[in-house]
Amino acid sequence: MRLKSLLLLLCLAGTSAFAQKVKYSKEEIKKMETYLFNEGFNTPSPRKTSTIILKDGATYKGFCSKIETKKGQIYEVAIKDSVTKKNTTFNADQISEMYVYPSNAEKIAKVAKYMGNIRNFGTKKLTKNTNNDRIYFVNQTVSLKNKKDDKEFLMQVINPGYDDIISVYHDPRAKETTGFSVMGSPQLGGGVIKSYYVKKGNKVMWLHKDDFEDNYEFLFGDNTEFMKKYPKNSVEWDYFSFLVSEYTAMANG
Secondary structure, eight states: OHHHHHHHHHHHHHHHHHHTOOOOOHHHHHHHHSOOSOOOOOOBOSSSEEEEEETTSOEEEEEEEEEEEETTEEEEEEEEOTTTOOEEEEEGGGEEEEEEOBOHHHHHHHHHHHHTBTTHHHHOOGGGTTOOSOEEEEEEEEOGGGTSOOEEEEEEBSSTTSOSSEEEEOOTTOOBOOOBOSTTOOBBSOOOBOEEEEEETTEEEEEEGGGHHHHHHHHHTTOHHHHHHSOTTTOOGGGHHHHHHHHHHHHTO
16 A cells, blocks of 8 residues: 555656646747857957956056966966056956956957857857957856865856846856767857856856756756746756846846
8 A cells, every 4th residue: 555655656746747847939949049148258358458456446457468377267467557568467366357358369269160150150149259348357266167176266257237146157168069060061060068157146166067957956946936937857058048047037027
């Protein structure tokens, strides 16, 4: 009798979980696959004026003459004053925020990469690869790939404007899913970024696509309406930028 009751409970639980799965229309899936984050840039332009704001409130402007990185993340910046030509070097633990412009060389490379993948035409905006706006970096304490000791770096915020609950930072070492190409033709499929650094509350973590499902409740589980509309068994990693945007919009009413 107990065995029958247990089997019945398991059956009901399975049925309930299955019933929660949401089937989306083609139009909804296309919308969710659209990449909303800003492009991640690794190289500041040395020819345009950068702005550095220190933790003590002091502001410095000049040309970014040198950067030092660890695992791709910026931890030291040198700028040359546009008037005095004097070089000043700052460690990341001194800096609160930094605003720089992307280098032309990296923008050209990103355009070439964009044109080399057919999938990009339907999911990304070319204008983000040729961005002429300032890029926003913020001081953040992280453990690189969740393995290293916590350290302060300057990290690029790639969801500015809707980062008040969940902040997403560019991972310079991120890999992309693979596609295939026939005799030099543009690549089909692939091109989905596999990892970001993500902050919610006081927790900052390196989020890889393989760990997305395990962290779904932490990221979005405090919004019942969102979880009902986008349960984790109905969505994919490819939708991540949309999910962050939608979650923020719903949380803010």
